[in-house]
Every structure is written in C-alpha cells, then in structure tokens.
Amino acid sequence: MTLRMEEFGFRPTHVAPPDGLPSWAAPDPMLPASPLDPLLPLQLIGRAGDWAQVLCSNGWTTWVDGRLLISLPGVPPTATGPPARTADPRPALAEAEGALARYRSLLEDLAAGGADLETFRERARGLRIGLVVDGERLWVFDPVHDRWCYCDGLQLHTYAVGERPRPSGGRTPPPGSPPGAGSPPGADEPTRLVGP
Incomplete structure (x- = not known):
C-alpha cells in the first residue's frame, strides 16, 4: 500500500529557496527561529503583511518572509476560461x-x-x-514592494528583496530592533538574492 502526502493532510504549496530560509517564531523580527533547509516543502497556511506562516513537511509551523517562497504548480486551470497571467511586467516598466x-x-x-x-x-x-x-531577459526594480523582479517574457517573478518582511498593521518596531525592521526599504540591509 502506498501512502501519499495528501492522506496526512500536508499538501505543499511552496518550497524554501535553494539557499534555505530564515524563520521566526512569530511575525516579529525580534523572535528568530531555526532556518529552514534548502528546497524544504512547505504549505502556506496564513499571511500577515509580508510575513507568511508555513507548515513544514515535518509538521513544524513557523513564520517566514513570504516574498521569498518559491511557488509549486497548483491544480491546472479548468477549461471554462482562458488561463490568467500574473504579475504583468508592463506596470513595472511604466514605473521605471x-x-x-x-x-x-x-x-x-x-x-x-x-x-x-x-x-x-x-x-x-x-x-x-x-x-x-539582456536580449529577451528583463530585470526591473519594483519600488512599491522594494524588490527586483525577473521577467521571462510572460510574467514577473521575485528575484531579490531589500528588507525584512514588514509587520501587518504598520506598527513601529521597538527600540533595539534588528537593522531594517522599521527603516525605509533597503536602508540598512543589502539585497538578498533568491534566484530567478
């Protein structure tokens, strides 16, 4: 008898980036937790601003920077309508x-x-x-979300972000918070590559 992951209630929606992923016990930069392994299967279970709460394949739940998650293919679209493209690159080009x-x-x-x-x-x-x-390839900076995006000709994909995830509700971080916790985008922390 072969058991599938779905039978245990875990269906991955994302994986961690190839270099792994920092995590936090709560959506708060002051509460770091163990980093996630590279390409670890994850199931997205909640969001709070840029933060994402994920269920790991081992049953552990933690918070991560949701902008860095790599999406897995979902259920194919039904034939009732045309497939929708996401993240059209034209608005980012107009902003640039x-x-x-x-x-x-x-x-x-x-x-x-x-x-x-x-x-x-x-x-x-x-x-x-x-x-x-560079030929058919495009990298464009998105100042609204403080990230670099890569365009494969059809849609934009997050390539790199410049700051830690922001808390939902826009609260001001307490004194002594880590760099970038309440600063303007990219003020203290260098851009982190997450792969095209």
Whole structure:
C-alpha cells in the first residue's frame, strides 16, 4: 500500500529557496527561529503583511518572509476560461520609465544652473530606478514592494528583496530592533538574492 502526502493532510504549496530560509517564531523580527533547509516543502497556511506562516513537511509551523517562497504548480486551470497571467511586467516598466524621466529632469535642471548640487541631492532622495534588459531577459526594480523582479517574457517573478518582511498593521518596531525592521526599504540591509 502506498501512502501519499495528501492522506496526512500536508499538501505543499511552496518550497524554501535553494539557499534555505530564515524563520521566526512569530511575525516579529525580534523572535528568530531555526532556518529552514534548502528546497524544504512547505504549505502556506496564513499571511500577515509580508510575513507568511508555513507548515513544514515535518509538521513544524513557523513564520517566514513570504516574498521569498518559491511557488509549486497548483491544480491546472479548468477549461471554462482562458488561463490568467500574473504579475504583468508592463506596470513595472511604466514605473521605471516615469522614475527615469523624473531623474532626467532633475539632471537637466542641475546642468542648466536651475538647482545646485545640494538641491539636486534633496530632490533625488528616495528615487530608486533599476532596469536591465539582456536580449529577451528583463530585470526591473519594483519600488512599491522594494524588490527586483525577473521577467521571462510572460510574467514577473521575485528575484531579490531589500528588507525584512514588514509587520501587518504598520506598527513601529521597538527600540533595539534588528537593522531594517522599521527603516525605509533597503536602508540598512543589502539585497538578498533568491534566484530567478
């Protein structure tokens, strides 16, 4: 007799990234737990902002940065309608174009003498642009979610994120919180690669 995972009530929806995944006992950066093994099968059971509560294949439940989870294929779509694409890359490209136009305008104002270097720095503060096109491949920075995305021609996939997951409800982290817990995106923590 062959037993399947579904018979035990565990059906993985995701796996941990190839380099493993930090975890926390609760959706709080002050409560770290044991890291998850690379490519560990996980079942998503809850969300709170950027945090995801997962059930591991060994029965352990923990909280992780939900943006870093790698989705597993789900049940194929039914034939009642066309399959839907997710994460259309065009809005991210429009955002990059708009940010580049704002930066170009600031540079032109500086070059024409309409602003000094300090004014230029002040006006450009917080402006982040990222776009790499290499043939059919595209990497674009999404400033709304503070992440780099990879486009395979059909949809965007999270490639890297710049900060720890934010708590739901927008509460301010207590004094002494780890870097990035309440800072602006990318202020203290370097970007972490999660694979295309």
